[in-house]
Amino acid sequence: MDYQELISEVYQEVNELDLRGKVADYIPELTKVSRNRFGIALIDLEGKVYGVGDYQVPFSIQSISKVFTLTMVFHKFRSKLWSRVNVEPSGNPFNSIAQLEYEKGVPRNPFVNPGALVITDALTSKFENPTQSIRDYIDELAGQHCVRINEEVMQSELQHAERNTAMAYFLKAYKNFDNDIPEVIRTYVYQCSIEMCCEELAKAFSYLANDGYSIFAKREILNESQSRRVNALMLTCGFYDESGEFAFRVGLPGKSGVGGGVAAIMPGKFSIAVWSPELNEKGNSVKAIKALELLTDKLKFSLF
């Protein structure tokens, strides 16, 4: 399999389809990105990089960061973590608070917003300097200094954090939140404001394609069983209320962000990151999803 040829073909075919969506506008800063950006980076398990298009242009990773913080926290708390957050798909938008009420303060999974807030809260309990720890962790996973913070995005998100703050208070009302709410919200917003390019992101995801061992960090990040579980979570919950559709059409564990990025892995084969800012109505990048669908069609393999 010539991965370079594969992603180049996919890149070209997607471009020819002229798919359109809508750049995220829930914070003003995100709308400033050119809607025509499109890049793909694939990294095999020897660390070889294949790239096409804007694969070295940094973008706001947003919710993709939740995979990194989940990994940090899962490693510390192990299975005890699952008393605070479930592992079921949500069937509701990522920022829904109704479900949290019906399920008495235990979020459906670590990728819906209330779940990610619980993860960030747990992280705050274990790491002295949470924001620096997140930055260092991701840099280590990618094997290089790569984490940048977009200060404008961060300020903008902090100014529009009412809904997440409401969720944090709601979690606290159910005794599922331990730390100072404004501090955790800041850390949460910090991680969402990270910018990375496709290449860096694919490198940082590599351990999940490799049973938990990172060839860039040169160490076991999670054990085999944990690594498989993170992948299972990404497959069932990684794309908001479109996760079933993504599993159905693409069949790879992955995580999307409203910045238009998607990171995914094929276990035992490769990690991949795709970026294009225009989103469908579920908040997932239209081009990135199409690219991954074409890719697994061409590969003639997926998980299944």
Add this chain to the structure above:
Amino acid sequence: MDYQELISEVYQEVNELDLRGKVADYIPELTKVSRNRFGIALIDLEGKVYGVGDYQVPFSIQSISKVFTLTMVFHKFRSKLWSRVNVEPSGNPFNSIAQLEYEKGVPRNPFVNPGALVITDALTSKFENPTQSIRDYIDELAGQHCVRINEEVMQSELQHAERNTAMAYFLKAYKNFDNDIPEVIRTYVYQCSIEMCCEELAKAFSYLANDGYSIFAKREILNESQSRRVNALMLTCGFYDESGEFAFRVGLPGKSGVGGGVAAIMPGKFSIAVWSPELNEKGNSVKAIKALELLTDKLKFSLF
């Protein structure tokens, strides 16, 4: 890998755990089964059978039959099917009608009850004698006459069919139901009343482990892409509102039934059926799920 040793170990370890649940009682006939039944059958892609415990004792397959009718209908309607039923996990109990109302008569997926009713309705539109067709189809998949109908279960389910009948009328109100409701309900109940043993069930599922080609029917049942999509659906939706948990703990595509059976596949490797009647509160067999979890732990591989 010695599969016989593997399942024997799993069988013994599960038995030692003394897991308890509750035999399904929503119809009286199901409670008559001995709660201690427990069997495992695994079939590799050469058709070799490995079995332990009650793996040749027939049981009520119930919702596992939905995979067969979905396959029949998917093959006929191809992607047109997905305008009538979605592919998203539900997050709600399998027989919830509320979600159907919120989503205006398009069921979440083919495995929740309203989704399965749509599938049976579609099947009724394409097959002259639906019940005979289902029976013949499964026999062919298993490569042997094996389908029996438990008449007591069928009569009992027909007498308790109000909720499913309500769903069918509700679907019809949304113009997502074409055929005579009592007839479709009878076919639906018929398929749920099928009895098979683990060995037969594992054989009948074999095509899903083999990119759609059945070594027992000796023909392509679904093409590769379709077969992978059925597997994706089983992974995200096959275990009611415990699908995420099953993906997380086991990581294999599968489908459970309230008779206590679970059929699952490892793509490119094997199909497996496990049966034990005691259910957890989500309606899934406690022993069968534990057995599959131990099995993937021992195998050191899953999808992920």
Add this chain to the structure above:
Amino acid sequence: MDYQELISEVYQEVNELDLRGKVADYIPELTKVSRNRFGIALIDLEGKVYGVGDYQVPFSIQSISKVFTLTMVFHKFRSKLWSRVNVEPSGNPFNSIAQLEYEKGVPRNPFVNPGALVITDALTSKFENPTQSIRDYIDELAGQHCVRINEEVMQSELQHAERNTAMAYFLKAYKNFDNDIPEVIRTYVYQCSIEMCCEELAKAFSYLANDGYSIFAKREILNESQSRRVNALMLTCGFYDESGEFAFRVGLPGKSGVGGGVAAIMPGKFSIAVWSPELNEKGNSVKAIKALELLTDKLKFSLF
């Protein structure tokens, strides 16, 4: 208080406002009514009739009939009735099935569709010939033969009865439905297909303004306490999910129907019926509601 002058003023002022809505189209027959129809009839407790506009033109009373069947059943079952149906406002559309699921088969109140189906089922248990009994009962309340059935409306509603049939099966699944479902549905559709004019309707509602005694039937229909309770139910639940708004703006107990009619009462003073076919988005007649609001404004009294 000169009631004739009052309703004439109201009639004229409403006409000048040129309020527009949408004639009910959920069954084709209802759309055939002229959208400009508008009539008001008020009956004082001596039985004096005041009328203006189309107050003697029959129209489809639809859900207003639920007050009559509730009265019949309440009289027979007394407080035992309330184990089968609650008396709380719904906050949901009248034909929602989700709430019925959350509340395990006990409808919110007798005026939402599932509640009215329970009432019609209870009526079927107590009256040999339910449809004839309903007809005779209303005729007696109005003191004259006045009940007509619109056969086209009835046939049309029977052909679109899937949603109500679904609810009946759902109620049966919760063991809150005793009789043959198609028979009860026929009776339910029959009562909704009754045509009466404003004058007849106001007469038939008179007992509710008079502590349960009908001056037209010349007998006690309900005792004081029961009559007050029906009024309380109309106030809190009589206008679907706009009941609060009606209590707030008008402040009289009443019941609306999608045929555009509203019947209401002022305890100790009068009963009133208003009809105009154009509905707001909640299913209530825009002109009828405005007319009653102006009327209570001019009267300088309401319940409150």
Add this chain to the structure above:
Amino acid sequence: MDYQELISEVYQEVNELDLRGKVADYIPELTKVSRNRFGIALIDLEGKVYGVGDYQVPFSIQSISKVFTLTMVFHKFRSKLWSRVNVEPSGNPFNSIAQLEYEKGVPRNPFVNPGALVITDALTSKFENPTQSIRDYIDELAGQHCVRINEEVMQSELQHAERNTAMAYFLKAYKNFDNDIPEVIRTYVYQCSIEMCCEELAKAFSYLANDGYSIFAKREILNESQSRRVNALMLTCGFYDESGEFAFRVGLPGKSGVGGGVAAIMPGKFSIAVWSPELNEKGNSVKAIKALELLTDKLKFSLF
């Protein structure tokens, strides 16, 4: 009608029934009240006081205070207020956040917690010193200095304010909240921590029985139309998700609080306050509700 005899009879009959409930325990301070407290005060429109039992013992009025703040705000904003909060019964518990999400940040009515928070926010926009203004306003309505703050209750509620704080942030996310959240929460908790006795409360509610004119304040508090509307709101929404039941059984506009108090009015006749700390599962005082039911039975009149 001899009101003193009436309430004495009611008091005795209720006591004989030995009704039991559960004292509110959501904040520790509330549990310190003796569960046997029981008092009734009725004030006619000449200001004559009739009292029985513990009618001069102060208690925590809790949500009854929402009627006073609604009145303050309604008088200032008039009908513009209703773009920020609806007037429909909720059908959900008073502190549910799910409904707020479904209805995009517009609370169902001013008495559910999010609605009351909007009212307190609106009050904060119009009154310089909100807490002092509330105190002065109620004192004026009662015609005497009577408002006391229970500091222990206030501190306790402030320490358990996460859920209300969550709602405030959620409202802010929907741009339905203008002021500083901690400040508004403090004012909200302040008003809930007010202590008054039945006599004072009945006096303070008197204007609502008198078309908006307070004989104690000696001025019009609300105009006739506004006063009737507040009464309509109390009737449809004053008792949480038991409002329909209260209208059905009692038939008077009123408001309850989890301190065990209920204030109600009979238009044109009297205002009444009843207090007993034991609550039913909906959060309403079991004895107070029973007392008001007996009272309207004996009076042979209610609104209806």
